[in-house]
Structure formats: C-alpha cells, structure tokens
Amino acid sequence: SAVISQKPSRDICQRGTSLTIQCQVDSQVTMMFWYRQQPGQSLTLIATANQGSEATYESGFVIDKFPISRPNLTFSTLTVSNMSPEDSSIYLCSVERGLAGGSDTQYFGPGTRLTVL
C-alpha cells in the first residue's frame, strides 16, 4: 500500500479565489492522479501527473482551471482556480502502486473537502 497525506483536509473559500491542495506520499511513485468527488457521487478523474512531464487532463478539465505541479516523485499539487460554488467537492489524490503478481492499482489519499461560498 502507500501512506498518502493531503493538505488542507478541508477549507471554506470565497468565490473568485484559488486554493492549492498538496499531496505527499511516503515513497517514490511514477504516476499520481487527481480526482473530484461531488457529494454522494462517484470519483471523476481530473488529470494524471507524471514527474517530469506536463499533466494530462481528462475531457471537461483544463489546465487554466486546475493547474497541477509534480516537482518530484513524492509530491504533487492541484490548484483550483477562480472558484465558484460548483467547485465545492472533495478532491482526492491517488498514486499507482505495484501489486504482487505484476499488476498495478491506485491507493487514495484522505481527500480535501472544499466548500466555495
């Protein structure tokens, strides 16, 4: 598995402002992912962040709104820019880890609960 921490755990922000969420993992990983989970809903992939390359965004998500940094193999940030109430959600990072037998899966951080007023 992996030990993953996120900061902040929760925040309340005013519309039009930006918030940067940090994700720290206890060991080096190649692939990190950022998800959004709206209340009572499923997880939606925002982007994939590999160290040393630009993040790859999923349909419906753009870099200007959700800029991502990946400065090293244990850390990543996601910024939610120019926030509106529709951005209120839980944001989770995950990391890809290998399993016995050669396959890979994802382990999730605890999430950041964001409320935009």
Add this chain to the structure above:
Amino acid sequence: QQPVQSPQAVILREGEDAVINCSSSKALYSVHWYRQKHGEAPVFLMILLKGGEQKGHDKISASFNEKKQQSSLYLTASQLSYSGTYFCGTDAGGTSYGKLTFGQGTILTVHP
C-alpha cells in the same frame, strides 16, 4: 464511459450475502474494487485481471467475465464492518493503462 453498477443500494442483516455487479460497454484490461466509508478515502479491495480471477481478503471475492465485460463482487456472511459504498474502477488498458473510470457506486448497509 462510466461502468454501470447494480444494485444502487443493498440492505442486509449480519451474516447475509450480497452480490454487486459492474458492467462496462468497453473491453477491459482490469477491474478494481474499492470500499469507501463516509468521510474516508476509498480503500482498495482487489483487482481482477483480464484472463484471471483473484480472491480477496476476509469473505469477499470477485469474478471477471471478459466476454461480457462484467465483474461481480461477492460478500458472504456479511459483517457490520462491510457497510459502505462500493465502487468498481475499470481500466481499458492500452494507451489508457493505469487510468480508472469508476462506476456510480453501490451503497451497502449491514444491520445487526
């Protein structure tokens, strides 16, 4: 495209069994099952790979039918700790390897 889970919700008494299904419209490389309790992160349960079936821990197991693009999660002799929302995450492989698309979730409630 998001896989479809059924049922949307299940209510059990301790000791009863349940099956949760996950169906995809795309060919799959693997299916990953997670359980999420309220206010917590999703916890990985097990992975089902194309060409194989893997049993998990406790009394939870799963199957993967590649031809039908379906996976099922089996919970036997349920315990109170099994309560939570179960998600399947599908990986189509190829250029999308490693990316998971999650179903809408199945809420499982186990009563004493």
